[in-house]
Amino acid sequence: xxxxxxxxxxxxxxxxxxxxxxxxxxxxxxxxxxxxxxxxxxxxxxxxxxxxxxxxxxxxxxxxxxxxxxxxxxxxxxxxxxxxxxxxxxxxxxxxxxxxxxxxxxxxxxxxxxxxxxxxxxxxxxxxxxxxxxxxxxxxxxxxxxxxxxxxxxxxxxxxxxxxxxxxxxxxxxxxxxxxxxxxxxxxxx
Amino acid sequence: xxxxxxxxxxxxxxxxxxxxxxxxxxxxxxxxxxxxxxxxxxxxxxxxxxxxxxxxxxxxxxxxxxxxxxxxxxxxxxxxxxxxxxxxxxxxxxxxxxxxxxxxxxxxxxxxxxxxxxxxxxxx
Amino acid sequence: xxxxxxxxxxxxxxxxxxxxxxxxxxxxxxxxxxxxxxxxxxxxxxxxxxxxxxxxxxxxxxxxxxxxxxxxxxxxxxxxxxxxxxxxxxxxxxxxxxxxxxxxxxxxxxxxxxxxxxxxxxxxxxxxxxxxxxxxxxxxxxxxxxxxxxxxxxxxxxxxxxxxxxxxxxxxxxxxxxxxxxxxxxxxxxxxxxxxxxxxxxxxxxxxxxxxxxxxxxxxxxxxxxxxxxxxxxxxxxxxxxxxxxxxxxxxxxxxxxxxxxxxxxxxxxxxxxxxxxxxxxxxxxxxxxxxxxxxxxxxxxxxxxxxxxxxxxxxxxxxxxxxxxxxxxxxxxxxxxxxxxxxxxxxxxxxxxxxxxxxxxxxxxxxxxxxxxxxxxxxxxxxxxxxxxxxxxxxxxxxxxxxxxxxxxxxxxxxxxxxxxxxxxxxxxxxxxxxxxxxxxxxxxxxxxxxxxxxxxxxxxxxxxxxxxxxxxxxxxxxxxxxxxxxxxxxxxxxxxxxxxxxxxxxxxxxxxxxxxxxxxxxxxxxxxxxxxxxxxxxxxxxxxxxxxxxxxxxxxxxxxxxxxxxxxxxxxxxxxxxxxxxxxxxxxxxxxxxxxxxxxxxxxxxxxxxxxxxxxxxx
Numbered sequence: 001x002x003x004x005x006x007x008x009x010x011x012x013x014x015x016x017x018x019x020x021x022x023x024x025x026x027x028x029x030x031x032x033x034x035x036x037x038x039x040x041x042x043x044x045x046x047x048x049x050x051x052x053x054x055x056x057x058x059x060x061x062x063x064x065x066x067x068x069x070x071x072x073x074x075x076x077x078x079x080x081x082x083x084x085x086x087x088x089x090x091x092x093x094x095x096x097x098x099x100x101x102x103x104x105x106x107x108x109x110x111x112x113x114x115x116x117x118x119x120x121x122x123x124x125x126x127x128x129x130x131x132x133x134x135x136x137x138x139x140x141x142x143x144x145x146x147x148x149x150x151x152x153x154x155x156x157x158x159x160x161x162x163x164x165x166x167x168x169x170x171x172x173x174x175x176x177x178x179x180x181x182x183x184x185x186x187x188x189x190x
Numbered sequence: 191x192x193x194x195x196x197x198x199x200x201x202x203x204x205x206x207x208x209x210x211x212x213x214x215x216x217x218x219x220x221x222x223x224x225x226x227x228x229x230x231x232x233x234x235x236x237x238x239x240x241x242x243x244x245x246x247x248x249x250x251x252x253x254x255x256x257x258x259x260x261x262x263x264x265x266x267x268x269x270x271x272x273x274x275x276x277x278x279x280x281x282x283x284x285x286x287x288x289x290x291x292x293x294x295x296x297x298x299x300x301x302x303x304x305x306x307x308x309x310x311x312x313x314x
Numbered sequence: 315x316x317x318x319x320x321x322x323x324x325x326x327x328x329x330x331x332x333x334x335x336x337x338x339x340x341x342x343x344x345x346x347x348x349x350x351x352x353x354x355x356x357x358x359x360x361x362x363x364x365x366x367x368x369x370x371x372x373x374x375x376x377x378x379x380x381x382x383x384x385x386x387x388x389x390x391x392x393x394x395x396x397x398x399x400x401x402x403x404x405x406x407x408x409x410x411x412x413x414x415x416x417x418x419x420x421x422x423x424x425x426x427x428x429x430x431x432x433x434x435x436x437x438x439x440x441x442x443x444x445x446x447x448x449x450x451x452x453x454x455x456x457x458x459x460x461x462x463x464x465x466x467x468x469x470x471x472x473x474x475x476x477x478x479x480x481x482x483x484x485x486x487x488x489x490x491x492x493x494x495x496x497x498x499x500x501x502x503x504x505x506x507x508x509x510x511x512x513x514x515x516x517x518x519x520x521x522x523x524x525x526x527x528x529x530x531x532x533x534x535x536x537x538x539x540x541x542x543x544x545x546x547x548x549x550x551x552x553x554x555x556x557x558x559x560x561x562x563x564x565x566x567x568x569x570x571x572x573x574x575x576x577x578x579x580x581x582x583x584x585x586x587x588x589x590x591x592x593x594x595x596x597x598x599x600x601x602x603x604x605x606x607x608x609x610x611x612x613x614x615x616x617x618x619x620x621x622x623x624x625x626x627x628x629x630x631x632x633x634x635x636x637x638x639x640x641x642x643x644x645x646x647x648x649x650x651x652x653x654x655x656x657x658x659x660x661x662x663x664x665x666x667x668x669x670x671x672x673x674x675x676x677x678x679x680x681x682x683x684x685x686x687x688x689x690x691x692x693x694x695x696x697x698x699x700x701x702x703x704x705x706x707x708x709x710x711x712x713x714x715x716x717x718x719x720x721x722x723x724x725x726x727x728x729x730x731x732x733x734x735x736x737x738x739x740x741x742x743x744x745x746x747x748x749x750x751x752x753x754x755x756x757x758x759x760x761x762x763x764x765x766x767x768x769x770x771x772x773x774x775x776x777x778x779x780x781x782x783x784x785x786x787x788x789x790x791x792x793x794x795x796x797x798x799x800x801x802x803x804x805x806x807x808x809x810x811x812x813x814x815x816x817x818x819x820x821x822x823x824x825x826x827x828x829x830x831x832x833x834x835x836x837x838x839x840x841x842x843x844x845x846x847x848x849x850x851x852x853x854x855x856x857x858x859x860x861x862x863x864x865x866x867x868x869x870x871x872x873x874x875x876x877x878x879x880x881x882x883x884x885x886x887x888x889x890x891x892x893x894x895x896x897x898x899x900x901x902x903x904x905x906x907x908x909x910x911x912x913x914x915x916x917x918x919x920x921x922x923x924x925x926x927x928x929x930x931x932x933x934x935x
Contacts, residue, residue: 016426016870016882019503023495023529031533034570038537038552038563040220044227046558116550120558123550127541145925157931208614215618219636226630237632271602272847275510275875282512286607289650293611297618297643304635311630 015160018167025171028135032175035131036182039124049186050121054114056187057125061106066180069099069136073173076166085162086150092169093143100136107133125183132179135172142168193276196262200280203259203287207252211294214248218301226311238306245302252294259287322863323840329866330423330836333887341887343428344836348435349414350732355439356406357803362446363397364799366390368792371756375789377777387773388456389475393449395459396479399579400486401442403717407582408493408528409435411724412521414732416497418827419515421506421845423838423868424884426499429927432891434492440899441485448478448906455479458771460572461542463553463564468546476546477906480539485902487532487539494525494532501525502873506826507860508844509876515825515848516599519606520585527578527613535571538564547908565627569620577616579713580680581609583720584651587673590720590727591655593823594670595662598849601654608647608654615644625693626700634693641691648684652677668742672723675750679715683708686761701771704764710757722749722802729806730820734832735813741805748798755791759784824849842869845876865933883932890927897923 014022043049050056072095079088107129116126142165149158218241225237262284269281332338332347342348370390373381382390417425425431448454453474457466466476501522505514542564544550551557553564592599599605618640625634655677664670686708690696699705722745729737763784768775775781819828828851830838841859843850860869866884871877897920904913 013879016499016503019499020427020430020495023498026529027491027495027533030530031537034534034537034567038541038567041223041563041566042552042558042560044224045560047228051558116544116548118551118557120551123541123544123552123559127544127550141921145928155931212614212618215636215640219621219633222630222633222636226632272513272849274508274846275512275877278512279510279874282603282606285603286610289604290607290611293615293643293646297615297640300639300642301636304639305632308631308635310632313628313631313634 015163017160017164021164021167025168028171029175032128032131032179035124035128036178039128039182042120042124043185046121050114051119054119054121057184059184059187061102062180062184065099065102065106066176068095069176070173072096072099073166073170076169080163080166085154086147089143089147089150089162093140093147096136096140096143096169100133100140103129103133103136128179128183132172132176135175139165139169139172191265193280196265196280197276199258200262200283200287203255203262203291204283207255207259207287207291207294210251210255211248211298214244214251214298215301218244218305222305237309241302241305245298245306248298248302249295252291252298256288256291256295259284259291263288319840322861325863326837326840327835332836338887340892341432341889343424343432343885343887343891345413345417345425345428345431346732346834346836348431349410349412351435352405352409352413352438355435355442356402356410359397359401359442360406363394363402364796366394366397368796370394371789371792373773374775374785376786377782378774380774382773384773385456388458388771389449389454391771392455392458392461392479393445396445396455396483398713399459399575400483400490401438401445403579403713403721404490404528405438405493406721407579407717408490408497408521408524409438411582411586411721411728412493412497412525415728415827416500416518416521417504418830418834418838419518419825420501420504421509421826421839421843421869422500422504423842423862425496426504427496429885429888429891430492431496432888433895434489434496436892436895437485437492437898438489440895440902441482441489444485444899444903444906445478445482447903448474448482453478460568461564462568463542463561466542467553474906476542477908480543481902481906484536484539485899487536488898490528491532494528497521497525498529503870503879504868505871505876506843506845506869507858507871507876507878508846509871511874511876512603513845513848513876516588516602516605516609517585517825520581520588520609523609523613524578524581524585526610527574527581527616530617531571531574531578533571534567535575538567538571541567543905562624562627562629565624566620569623570617573620573623574613574616576709576712577613580716581613583676583717583724584609586720586724586727587655587676589823589825590669590673590723591658591662592849593727593821594667595659595664596822597658597662598824599654600658600661601650602848604650605654608650612644612647615640615647619644622690622696625690625696638691638693645684645688648680652681652684667726668737668739668746669723669727671743671746672719672726675746676715676719676723679711679719679753683711683715686711699764701769702764703760703768703770706770707757707760707764710753710760714753714757719749722746725802725806727821728827729809730816731827731832731834733810733813734816735809736816736820737809737813738805741801741808745798745802745805748801749795752791752794752796752798756788756795757791759787759791763788819851822851824852826850885930885932888927890923894920894923894927 072092075088075092075095079085079092082088114122116123146161146165149161221237221240221244262280266277266281266284269277271282272278273281332342332344339347339351369382370387373379373387413425413431417423455461455478456475457471461476461479464470501518541550541552545552551559553559553561555561588599588605619637621629621634621637622641686704690708726737726742763781766780768781816832818831821828826843827834829843841861843859847853862869862881866886868882868884869878870880870882872879897916901913901916901920904916
């Protein structure tokens with residue numbers, strides 16, 4: 001029994017939850033921006049980077065993995081458009097989980113060669129990567145939660161959640177590109 | 191000019207000027223720091239040229255944002271401050287952006303000229 | 315079949331009713347209740363910060379005193395600074411004034427994310443408990459509010475003091491980030507029909523500017539705190555030169571946050587001023603678009619001036635000129651606002667009631683503080699007065715004058731709306747004058763004693779250098795200020811108990827809060843108004859309005875032009891915010907003592923709480 005006397009001119013269809021995630025992405029972008037800025041700042045101050053005794057980063061495997069993460073945004077996007085999102089979400093989750101598992105392995109392998117306690121180079125390398133992997137881990141948990149919710153059917157709320165979480169993943173993918181290129185930069189930009 | 195075009199110019203004037211100034215500013219301070227630190231050696235770009243290029247880029251982009259917002263302001267001069275959207279909103283943001291872009295332009299000129307004239311890598 | 319007005323209001327009262335008792339307050343998601351929770355909590359911290367200040371002033375009243383020793387004094391000035399900035403001004407402006415008033419001023423029934431709103435309050439409360447528990451345990455932060463390395467590194471500060479600093483601030487920053495996100499989305503999306511950006515009150519423009527500033531500035535502080543925590547507790551290297559780090563990195567990251575922060579402190583107060591002036595000068599604000607953009611611009615350009623706090627650190631001149639240039643122009647938006655306020659008062663028909671007196675006092679003190687700020691932009695002058703009392707004078711004129719005075723003015727202005735009672739005017743004016751005299755006596759001599767060379771952060775000084783009489787004057791001023799504050803609050807308490815009924819609109823104020831009852835009902839608006847200007851209460855009755863009486867509903871608008879986009883269902887009271895905040899605070903407390911495994915387990919509990927939070931879904935319409 002409500003009256004809607006004002007003409008509705010809905011020109012934007014991003015739900016409030018999407019805007020909440022947009023605010024999160026804004027802060028996290030600034031966060032990574034400051035960490036990348038710190039990396040550049042300390043690199044400029046160092047005569048040799050990485051310092052002697054610490055190996056240059058390898059390029060091939062990290063860049064392939066980056067490609068996998070970027071590819072995983074496609075099924076995420078497809079899920080937001082699809083009437084049957086669960087399969088696309090599952091595909092994305094498999095790619096993302098595979099990426100994450102490999103990255104954890106690489107992180108562990110790197111620690112056998114140099115540690116964050118040796119030099120600021122290592123401190124920044126492991127902090128930047130650790131922060132990025134942390135954001136991927138949160139994304140994985142979000143996807144698992146969403147899958148569990150979708151097992152009980154689709155509602156408008158769950159559709160909005162799907163769009164919001166997909167947006168989160170696009171942002172994580174972009175941030176991961178920036179972080180990866182930063183930590184790999186000694187290998188291609190001397 | 192159609193309302194759609196006015197709106198586009200208004201958003202250009204409002205958003206592009208500030209964002210460009212900030213990016214150019216960070217690049218300029220970063221470049222000045224790089225010049226005065228060991229890590230910048232291999233790049234070899236002369237400081238003056240880089241800062242001049244950044245300043246000119248800033249002047250160009252912020253200048254066009256200023257022109258865009260001033261143009262929209264002039265075209266909507268008769269629109270009341272509290273008028274209904276979209277024209278009211280367009281006029282409001284055009285006025286705001288004209289003032290803002292002027293300030294950004296002055297900072298770009300001051301800092302660009304300053305860093306070219308004063309090249310000391312230590313404190314005076 | 316249409317419902318009658320009475321039936322509609324009854325339905326709304328039932329659907330929006332708050333739970334009774336203490337449980338109702340602990341689980342509330344109503345923006346007005348959360349605003350009040352912030353109000354009282356911040357006043358407690360204001361009191362604590364004030365006691366810290368008085369202790370310092372008492373210690374410094376005479377030369378060579380030993381009322382408090384140097385280590386205690388270090389904690390006093392550090393915690394005073396932290397408390398006043400992070401636990402008083404920011405939460406009082408964004409948390410109390412922002413939460414209570416912004417939704418009403420934009421024509422909404424609540425903030426965009428009511429449960430997240432409650433969460434931000436409880437996290438804020440947890441962060442304050444963490445800080446003061448640390449201080450009570452003798453581990454209060456003691457390296458200054460900007461906590462420079464290497465003083466704050468483990469070598470020179472081996473206890474847990476700096477962990478209290480990093481972790482309580484990080485937790486506080488989370489609360490501020492959540493509030494800012496909420497304010498931005500509320501301002502963007504929950505405006506009443508017809509409220510395009512040019513018709514949004516300047517108060518809301520100010521809070522938008524401050525919130526955007528916090529969203530982009532706080533991460534810089536967070537990174538700094540994270541780096542310091544990792545360096546101190548896990549042996550990482552960010553700030554020590556011997557291992558490729560730099561002490562400057564701390565300063566750059568800190569001030570990249572810290573400078574926008576100081577504009578964030580005063581911009582909401584500007585917003586308060588731009589509402590009080592029209593109400594008591596009975597004219598609209600001059601230069602409306604310029605004031606709106608000035609509020610955004612001062613924060614935005616403020617992101618580019620951070621190294622003016624580092625003019626004496628030995629940075630290259632070729633870098634410093636950027637900061638001198640930006641600092642020279644960041645003055646412009648503030649100047650525009652000062653002219654607009656002053657001209658609006660001079661060309662209006664002013665009634666110098668208590669709120670307007672506080673605003674006039676604010677303008678005077680802001681101009682003094684602004685002038686000394688402009689002096690700092692001259693690098694050679696800055697190098698002479700860095701780390702002296704001249705700096706303390708400058709920022710206290712700005713913070714007390716430009717942030718606290720409008721807060722006091724705002725307390726008086728909105729007192730009738732929040733309580734439904736009128737305050738007593740005469741005592742109100744007296745409280746203003748006591749405060750004006752007290753703060754000027756307290757802070758003005760600091761300019762002189764700073765130019766005479768007295769450094770900041772000293773717990774005592776020799777008696778033969780000519781500083782003693784200025785210090786004594788300042789202490790007297792401090793006590794007068796304290797008396798003024800106590801008198802002000804006594805007046806508000808007595809007014810609450812004995813004041814005359816205020817009615818909905820005692821001032822004939824311009825904005826939407828004056829169109830609803832005092833105090834406002836839980837649902838704010840019985841019908842969602844349409845607006846045709848930024849002064850809707852001066853425009854007369856809204857042409858149309860939306861009923862929205864079925865369920866717990868909220869109108870959502872498009873961003874720039876305020877057209878209706880959709881109607882959404884809003885959450886009711888919930889226990890999850892306080893539960894989540896409690897577990898998060900425990901997690902941070904465990905990190906203070908480096909109990910990483912237990913903290914990780916608690917973090918899992920935090921995650922489960924989040925899942926519980928999202929079990930209940932909004933009703934489909």
